[in-house]
Amino acid sequence: MKISNEHISKILREIAVYLEMQNVPFKPRAYEKTAIAVADLSEDLHALYEKGGIKAIEEIEGVGVSIAEKIEEIIKTGYLKYYDQLKKKTPVDVSSLMSVEGLGPKKIKKLYQELKITNVEELERSARAGKIRSLEGFGEKTEENILKSLEFLRQAGGRFILGYIMPDIRKIESDLKKLKEVKKIIVAGSVRRRKETIGDVDILIVSSKPAPVMDFFVNMPNVARVVTHGSTKSAVKLKNGLDVDVCVVAEKSYGAALNYFTGSKYHNIALREIAIKYGFNLNEYGLFKGKKTITGKTEEEIYKKLGLDYIEPEMRENEGEIELSSEHKLPKLIGYNDLQGDLQIQTNWTDGSNTIEEYAEVAIKKGLKYIVITDHTKRLAMTGGLDEKKLLKQIAEIGKINEKLSAKGYKFKILAGSEVDILKDGTLDLKDEALKKLDVCGTAIHSYFNLPKEEQTKRIIRAMENPHVDIIFHPTGRIINRRPAYEVDIDEIIKAAKRTNTVLEIDAFPDRLDLKDDYIRKCVFAGVKLAIDSDAHLVSHMDFLEFGIAQARRGWATKDDIINTRPVEAMLKLLKK
16 A cells, blocks of 8 residues: 655654654654655655665655664564554554644643643643643643634634645646647646635646546545536545545636636625626536627636736735726736845754855755755743844854855855844844844744733833844744634734834745735735745755745735845845944
8 A cells, every 4th residue: 555755744743742652862853854744745745666675765854764764664564563553552543642832742641640641632622611720730721722623623623725736636636747638737726826725626628538537536546536527527525634626627718617617705796796787697518698608718807808917826805806907006016036135044053954155056946046054042941932142153064155155166155144032022132242143134923822912912012123133034923724823913014024124034935924914915005015935844845935926916915015025134134234
């Protein structure tokens, strides 16, 4: 049986948690890093193993001999004895319990030992019965937060984070595109609109011979269940739980079908209402006047016939884009190749997996002109956060690497930065003397998420008022499908950002995408500058910049709104320094 990279990564992550429960030193981090590396692999692990055996696995970033042997066992047998032994020792549903905000390995272990809680259902029953508050290290507030988190998870259930599921979607699209019967193919729906999370996938195909396409689609190796298998429409559920539909349409209706299946629902309703005013009828087959076809082949033609400029898919939410289109006032959205730098990167100086130099090499290959190294600071001891002394050492190291790159002829700059921790009162965990020496000073909240709204807002504004603070990283602290944003007055935050000339970040990491789109739009209207950053902890995470750009486009941001679309010197001039 072929085990997916995703499943192998899950096993490795759970091993890390089990080992942490047992207070095993060092090993949990090694398994966690390998899990991330496996999840980010572009090549199938089975194929990699078939080509190069265990040596090929050992060449994966951070994989040692022992973990490579365990991955080999999974590939060859479909299971791992070591993993089964750990589960037997503490038989808890690690994945579901770890998704509950505030629960880490130690607390999960305590819940199992004291209350025999093994899954989220038992957790909820115990919390509602008031049994958790009496445990050492928990309390009434923790119990309350557990119930809030469980409710949040329930509301988010069944949706997939786009950035994490996108490789699977692109693989399906690529495999179908190779079929000689496929003339055109595009992924529509919420994927095309680049929503943060998706419920399913709609794929449109133009083909004069749809039968072989449908046969191939329903027999793909990652299909768990065929829902329908028709002559022009088929639907499947993948092994990862994702529902995928394929529809073959006539070329003359391709634009109308693409518009219809892209959505959003309310954008489409508004378009149909405009069509009626013109005496037309708009549906998935075309734009009609009576029985006569007006157009349908391209989306551009449909918008034009309705008196509108073409509206980019990311804007199609009926939030005012149609009115702007009719007045020829649509913003020119930032393009997917417009970024020149990445302003948030964690290295192996703290909780990242790669060296500063490795990040620079990858950034150069990606066509970027600069990066900012922003390792965590001392209050985040669990990440090995840097104190003032270590930060100065890192700044010196960055200088040496810049000299080396310059000697090789690269016109590329590594900037010294930091992700400084914002303390409960809004002060920072590093002294101003150290912050002065940074090229870019970023700050973020990593604790006290449940402060009252007014207090949390004042806390962030106080950090922005520090003359050395350039950027607020992931300003609302949300983690999609896991943790809601902390309560802040976003309008006051935006006003303070404008007043203090502080940049707000669009964190591109798929489960953050923080700021969210409507907050980005508020920033754009207020004239507050934004940055799009990968928040990379591994070199492959720099690919996530694409999703940050998509989020910016959903917030109607232009190239001018984003500071890191500029060359390095021009970008630095926009900061407080």
